[in-house]
Amino acid sequence: MNLSLFPTEPTFRDRLAARLRALAAEGIYVGTSSWKYPGWLDQVYTPERYFTRGRFSQKKFESECLSEFSEIFPTVCGDFTFYQFPSPEYWQRLFASAQPSLQFAFKVPEEITVREWPTHLRYGARGGLENESFLNADLFQSAFLGALEPYRNRVGVLVFEFGMLPKRHYGDVEPFAADLDAFLEKLPPGWRYSVEIRNREFFDERYFRVLRSRNVAHVFNSWTRMPELRNQLAEPAAQTADFLVARAQLKPGRTFEQAVEKFQPYREIQEEYPPAREGLKEILERAHKQNTLSFLFVSNRLEGNAPGTIAAVTGAEEE
Incomplete structure (x- = not known):
């Protein structure tokens, strides 16, 4: 037996996993937006686990990496659901591929949250x-919640993401808040719902009042046209539920396309963004002090490497 006289230093992966486990034990779940990033190999993922006949298999990686991801992170946000209503068979495969402890957040399909279809090639004639x-609350329940029901205890939160809503549909927050209230009223209990807005002008007491009355969380979000995280947190009325949700996606002023071009393949942090880090730390502190169940998600598009950002924000770098 070859025993070293000197203990090996914990790896980045080990330090991060230990810190995130400790936070999850407090009910503070910190994870990433999506997970299938080859750029995280040798940081989060072990390349050899995805070898087939001595070579790295992209197919094996994409189908199996969620299991290794969930050895480190206690939660993940599934952005893919924004573009589809997954089938029962898909849900079965997805949940079977992860550790049972992994808590999921899912974006609700855009079929429910898009008021007008974008004029983008992907939308074809609907543009x-x-x-x-x-x-449409009935469609949401029948096409989304119904298939997800068997896995309810593994779903931490559902996110209704509303893209920029044009003024020709909502000239003011009032009609949006009224439509949102009528929709939320129809939703079944037993799920945690949250709302993410992209219209800065909707960040208003009338919107908060609707969410508060339904115990639905406002998603504190770092995004192109939204106020900084700390500015959102400075508004007491913005904490609308008995749980917290935050998604740090983009530096304000930067588009998704610009971030992708700048940061992919997301191997390392390329540009620190202190305001978002400070906002995330403030949310962590608030969750700890209030003993509030919380879900925080960080995107690669914020600084270039979500695991690195999370390590910095949670203190895992220092352990």
Whole structure:
């Protein structure tokens, strides 16, 4: 037996996993937006686990890496659901591929939250047309919640992400708040719901009042056209539920496309953004002091490498 006289230093992965486990034990779940990033190999992921016949297999990596991810992170936000209503078979495969302890957040499909279809090639002939399924509670329940029901205890929170809503549909926060209230009223209990807005002008007491009345969380978000995280946190009325949700995606002023071009393949932090880090730390402190169940998610598009950002914010770098 070859025993070293000197203990080995914990790896980045080990330090991060230990810190995130400790936070999760307090009910503070910190994770990333999505997980299938080859750029995280040798940082989060072990390349050899995805070898087939002595070579790295992208297919094996994409189908199996969630299991290794959940050995480190206690939660993850599934952004993919924004673009589809997953089938029962898909849900079964997904949940079977992760450790049972992993808590998921899922974006609700855009079929529910898009008022007018973007004029983008992906939307084909629908581009520019109004979405007839906007805020359709029956469709949400039958096509999304129904298939997800068997895994309810593994779903930490659901996110209704509303992209920029044009003034021709909502000239003011009042009609949006009224439509949102009517929609939320129809939703079944037993799930944690949260709302993420992209219209800066909707960050208003009338919007907060609707969420508060339904115990629905406002998602504190760092995004292109939204106020800084700390500015959102400075508004007491913005904490609208008995749980907290935050998503740090983009530096204000930077578009998604610009961030992708600048940061991919997301191997390392390329540009620290202190205001977002300070905001995330403030949320962690608030969650700890209030003993509040919390879900915080960080995107690669914020600084270039979400695990690195999370390590810095949670103190895992120092352990």
